[in-house]
Amino acid sequence: MRKPGSTVVASGGIVVMFAALLVVALGYPYMVEARGSSRPGPGFFPVWILGILVALSIVNLVQEIRKRVTETRILPSGQSLLKLVKVFGSVVLFVALAPFAGFTIACALFLFLIYCFANGFGWLRSAGLSVGISIALFVLFRTLLGVQLPVNALGW
Amino acid sequence: MRKLWSLIAVCVLLTGCAVPGDTEDANYPNRPIEMIIAYEAGGVTDSIAQAFSRVISDHMPGDQPVVVRNIPGGAGVVGTTKAWQARPDGYTISMVPPGPLSVQPLYGNAPYQPEEFRAIIRLASNPIVFAVRSDAPWDTFEEWLEWTKKNPGEFSYASGATGAPSQLALEQLVLAENLRTSYVPFQSTGEAYAALLGGHVDGVSVSSQQVKAGLAAGEVKILANLGTDRDIDYLHGVPSLTELGYDMAIDAYFGIVASADIPDDRVTVLHDAFQATLNDPDVNRILKNTGVLPDYAPATTFQQQIMDDFAVYRETLTALQLIHP
Amino acid sequence: MENLILFLQGMQTAFAPMNLLFVLVGVTIGMLIGVLPGIGPVAGAALLIPVTYGLDPTAAIILLAGIYYGSMYGGTITSVLLNIPGDSASVITTMDGHPLAKQGRAGVALGVAALGSFVGSTLALLALVFIAPALAGVALDFGPPEYFAAMLTGMLLIGALIGKSLVKGLISTFLGMALAMVGMEPTMGVARFNFGFSELLGGINFVLIAVGIFGLSQILLNLDTKAIVTVNERITGMRPRRAELRGTTTATLRGSIIGVVLGVIPAISAAVASLVSYATEKRLAKDPTRFGRGAVEGVAGPESANNAAAGASMIPLLTLGIPGSPTTAILLGAFMIHGLTPGPTLFTDEPEFVWAVIASLLAGNVILLIFNIKLINLWAKLIQLPYPLLYPAILAIAVIGAYSINYSMSDVVITLVFAAVGYVMRQLDFPVAPIALSFVLGGNIEWTLVQTLAMSNDGLLIFLGRPIALGILIACVAIAVIAMAVRLYMRFVRGKGSDANVSTPVG
Numbered sequence: 008m009r010k011p012g013s014t015v016v017a018s019g020g021i022v023v024m025f026a027a028l029l030v031v032a033l034g035y036p037y038m039v040e041a042r043g044s045s046r047p048g049p050g051f052f053p054v055w056i057l058g059i060l061v062a063l064s065i066v067n068l069v070q071e072i073r074k075r076v077t078e079t080r081i082l083p084s085g086q087s088l089l090k091l092v093k094v095f096g097s098v099v100l101f102v103a104l105a106p107f108a109g110f111t112i113a114c115a116l117f118l119f120l121i122y123c124f125a126n127g128f129g130w131l132r133s134a135g136l137s138v139g140i141s142i143a144l145f146v147l148f149r150t151l152l153g154v155q156l157p158v159n160a161l162g163w
Numbered sequence: 164m165r166k167l168w169s170l171i172a173v174c175v176l177l178t179g180c181a182v183p184g185d186t187e188d189a190n191y192p193n194r195p196i197e198m199i200i201a202y203e204a205g206g207v208t209d210s211i212a213q214a215f216s217r218v219i220s221d222h223m224p225g226d227q228p229v230v231v232r233n234i235p236g237g238a239g240v241v242g243t244t245k246a247w248q249a250r251p252d253g254y255t256i257s258m259v260p261p262g263p264l265s266v267q268p269l270y271g272n273a274p275y276q277p278e279e280f281r282a283i284i285r286l287a288s289n290p291i292v293f294a295v296r297s298d299a300p301w302d303t304f305e306e307w308l309e310w311t312k313k314n315p316g317e318f319s320y321a322s323g324a325t326g327a328p329s330q331l332a333l334e335q336l337v338l339a340e341n342l343r344t345s346y347v348p349f350q351s352t353g354e355a356y357a358a359l360l361g362g363h364v365d366g367v368s369v370s371s372q373q374v375k376a377g378l379a380a381g382e383v384k385i386l387a388n389l390g391t392d393r394d395i396d397y398l399h400g401v402p403s404l405t406e407l408g409y410d411m412a413i414d415a416y417f418g419i420v421a422s423a424d425i426p427d428d429r430v431t432v433l434h435d436a437f438q439a440t441l442n443d444p445d446v447n448r449i450l451k452n453t454g455v456l457p458d459y460a461p462a463t464t465f466q467q468q469i470m471d472d473f474a475v476y477r478e479t480l481t482a483l484q485l486i487h488p
Numbered sequence: 489m490e491n492l493i494l495f496l497q498g499m500q501t502a503f504a505p506m507n508l509l510f511v512l513v514g515v516t517i518g519m520l521i522g523v524l525p526g527i528g529p530v531a532g533a534a535l536l537i538p539v540t541y542g543l544d545p546t547a548a549i550i551l552l553a554g555i556y557y558g559s560m561y562g563g564t565i566t567s568v569l570l571n572i573p574g575d576s577a578s579v580i581t582t583m584d585g586h587p588l589a590k591q592g593r594a595g596v597a598l599g600v601a602a603l604g605s606f607v608g609s610t611l612a613l614l615a616l617v618f619i620a621p622a623l624a625g626v627a628l629d630f631g632p633p634e635y636f637a638a639m640l641t642g643m644l645l646i647g648a649l650i651g652k653s654l655v656k657g658l659i660s661t662f663l664g665m666a667l668a669m670v671g672m673e674p675t676m677g678v679a680r681f682n683f684g685f686s687e688l689l690g691g692i693n694f695v696l697i698a699v700g701i702f703g704l705s706q707i708l709l710n711l712d713t714k715a716i717v718t719v720n721e722r723i724t725g726m727r728p729r730r731a732e733l734r735g736t737t738t739a740t741l742r743g744s745i746i747g748v749v750l751g752v753i754p755a756i757s758a759a760v761a762s763l764v765s766y767a768t769e770k771r772l773a774k775d776p777t778r779f780g781r782g783a784v785e786g787v788a789g790p791e792s793a794n795n796a797a798a799g800a801s802m803i804p805l806l807t808l809g810i811p812g813s814p815t816t817a818i819l820l821g822a823f824m825i826h827g828l829t830p831g832p833t834l835f836t837d838e839p840e841f842v843w844a845v846i847a848s849l850l851a852g853n854v855i856l857l858i859f860n861i862k863l864i865n866l867w868a869k870l871i872q873l874p875y876p877l878l879y880p881a882i883l884a885i886a887v888i889g890a891y892s893i894n895y896s897m898s899d900v901v902i903t904l905v906f907a908a909v910g911y912v913m914r915q916l917d918f919p920v921a922p923i924a925l926s927f928v929l930g931g932n933i934e935w936t937l938v939q940t941l942a943m944s945n946d947g948l949l950i951f952l953g954r955p956i957a958l959g960i961l962i963a964c965v966a967i968a969v970i971a972m973a974v975r976l977y978m979r980f981v982r983g984k985g986s987d988a989n990v991s992t993p994v995g
Contacts, residue, residue, distance in 0.1 A: 126880075
């Protein structure tokens with residue numbers, strides 16, 4: 008027996024996800040009584056939409072199985088995967104840090120990490136770029152457009 | 164490589180999070196006060212808040228400004244939750260309409276209850292009014308009532324939000340008279356009003372500033388004032404529900420609240436600054452332009468109103484079977 | 489004729505140096521706001537209202553309207569260059585605009601879009617000057633049943649965006665509708681699918697979906713591709729090829745007309761207008777398979793349509809005081825603050841003001857056209873910068889954009905979740921454009937159906953008594969039947985085996 012390809016696994020996962028959401032949808036009132044007449048309630052649309060999604064995703068799963076493609080991958084491997092993790096991780100760090108460290112520091116750090124470690128730019132170049140860009144963005148959004156960016160205790 | 168990552172992270176945490184020691188003492192306020200607006204920039208609540216924010220530092224001890232912070236979403240619940248969670252030090256306050264305080268907790272959508280807020284001052288309030296197209300067959304409230312009783316299920320009306328005070332104000336009357344009408348929900352008062360003009364619904368129940376323009380253009384007429392009787396030109400000759408013999412009055416207010424444990428002296432400071440600003444000509448002009456009626460009430464009266472409304476809405480929503488306490 | 493004279497008088501006011509300066513400032517800020525993903529026209533105009541408190545009403549509204557117009561132009565640029573739509577109206581532009589940019593024809597896409605936007609806005613302006621009152625009357629005839637019928641037709645037109653696999657396209661479409669169900673619903677105020685997060689009570693903001701599923705996931709995907717060709721080294725100017733000229737011209741005109749007609753009706757957004765235009769162009773094209781791979785008409789039509797719709801939504805705003813879009817709702821608020829009441833009385837009470845604003849719209853559009861044509865080379869140069877240098881900055885801007893809607897980090901987290909969803913979906917060959925558009929339409933379908941049934945005493949029979957709604961529904965069924973017939977016919981002509989080919993993955 009061949010191992011199922013990752014697209015098949017993912018397609019199966021989609022079926023499970025929609026089915027789970029359908030269960031949630033079934034918990035909302037399907038019809039409501041309003042002054043003598045019965046009308047679609049909060050559950051009406053969700054049940055139908057998710058029901059259709061479950062059906063469609065099963066058809067999709069069957070199609071994927073029939074294709075018998077095993078080589079397609081959802082996530083890349085090796086170097087590319089590492090790069091993806093680095094970039095996504097830096098974004099998450101940026102988001103986690105910004106409310107405390109303030110926008111400028113979090114953004115500069117985030118840019119530095121990507122330039123230096125994901126893209127392999129030199130130290131100095133990465134530092135210059137990241138500090139320059141984050142200050143430029145801060146000035147553009149906060150000063151010119153009045154967007155209330157998160158700031159640290161020192162006001163930036 | 165690895166070391167570098169952690170080194171940088173530590174450096175940043177040290178510099179960024181070095182909060183200067185809390186220098187809070189008797190001199191309240193000694194830094195800017197943040198006023199949360201639980202709605203988008205550009206809405207009615209925001210417009211009023213911006214107007215106050217522009218001039219209030221003139222009336223605040225130490226000329227400290229009040230900075231507006233918009234946190235919209237969830238029918239006002241998200242921003243109001245932030246105000247509820249804030250430290251009760253008087254540096255975070257919120258300007259609120261009735262919805263997020265007196266209605267949303269009833270639906271179980273909010274983590275707070277209205278008594279967990281401290282009312283500081285009521286700044287403005289508008290009566291909710293019941294309006295129909297000017298070519299509608301009813302000229303008075305009585306004519307309408309008689310017609311609706313004779314034609315059950317025929318009359319439809321709209322408001323800008325399901326379960327909001329504007330809807331509940333008319334629903335209260337419908338329940339009291341045991342009428343059969345249809346309520347058509349809309350996502351904004353503008354849409355509800357367009358549906359009225361297009362003849363898709365027969366009436367609207369909205370805050371009075373929202374029909375001001377339509378009255379001037381002769382598009383609509385007001386059959387009844389569902390709120391408190393007020394001395395405004397377009398309400399002259401319009402009966403209020405109290406005058407019609409019902410014990411009901413629902414207003415849409417705007418007031419300042421803070422988290423419940425705020426010290427009393429800070430409530431006084433805030434109250435006095437806002438009261439002085441309310442009389443500022445600039446603020447007055449913007450309130451007048453938007454049709455919002457200045458209506459001062461002290462903290463205790465405002466707190467009482469919030470709780471009274473809460474009780475009334477609970478009753479109405481239960482009777483409508485929208486909530487099951 | 490009388491209107492024309494008033495319009496010319498308005499020109500005098502609008503072209504006074506001070507007011508012209510406000511037009512210039514407004515459209516420049518608007519362009520900037522439009523170019524930056526996240527801060528769309530709504531947030532842009534709203535953020536600047538307090539700035540206008542000190543100005544006189546004419547200058548204030550000229551400034552805010554300029555921001556509105558400018559951001560509509562600016563939204564195109566990121567759609568074409570980066571595949572990130574700035575707002576719902578420019579989702580469609582990514583379909584063919586971005587493929588064009590990949591072929592090194594970004595200049596053509598941007599040039600055609602700028603010209604189309606200008607034609608669309610100008611046509612809307614002409615409609616505003618000459619036939620506004622007549623159009624405004626029609627707008628009121630649209631009630632919930634008519635909107636329901638229109639939204640349903642819109643859902644059907646999304647079919648034009650579905651790519652290779654029908655099943656995957658449908659999953660994307662219904663997923664968009666499902667996302668629209670998040671938050672408080674219309675009938676009872678029940679909070680759905682919020683899993684206890686109060687941040688989700690008000691539903692998901694469109695921008696989060698656009699930035700996450702379109703923008704961020706695209707960037708993450710590009711990390712893997714060894715040779716990312718964002719643009720060819722050679723930018724082939726902004727002129728369409730001779731063979732494309734005719735199609736582009738007719739697409740622009742058709743798009744403008746579609747935009748004006750739909751834009752007048754409140755609650756039918758510019759996104760719907762661009763969708764209708766795209767579907768029309770695809771249907772009318774001799775070779776529909778070009779669409780989605782860089783058809784110039786696929787940019788010209790929708791761009792003309794969305795700007796025409798944005799312009800036309802000023803008609804119900806000025807004549808009836810009814811805002812047709814979130815941005816015009818913000819403008820309405822600004823009018824009120826400055827003591828002006830939009831509605832039938834505005835034209836009689838404040839003619840100088842109204843006509844000055846209308847004339848300023850023309851001035852703004854001319855400025856924007858010049859700007860955009862001049863700036864195309866700059867934009868083109870900007871994206872010729874090495875990609876590794878560029879994408880971290882774009883990521884940062886996308887994060888700010890998501891944050892700036894509500895000043896909330898939870899929105900950024902939601903965006904990151906959508907980035908992951910979009911990444912997986914693209915890897916699995918699901919089309920992403922249907923999600924965004926069915927999200928816009930899906931919520932409205934539920935609302936309008938609930939409203940229709942609340943209005944009706946006989947359930948769905950209400951449609952029989954509403955000629956406009958019935959007409960739209962019949963047209964909708966006809967489109968569906970014809971589309972089905974064409975599909976079957978094509979399959980018949982091509983012979984059997986084609987179906988298997990169609991669903992073979994490419995990536």
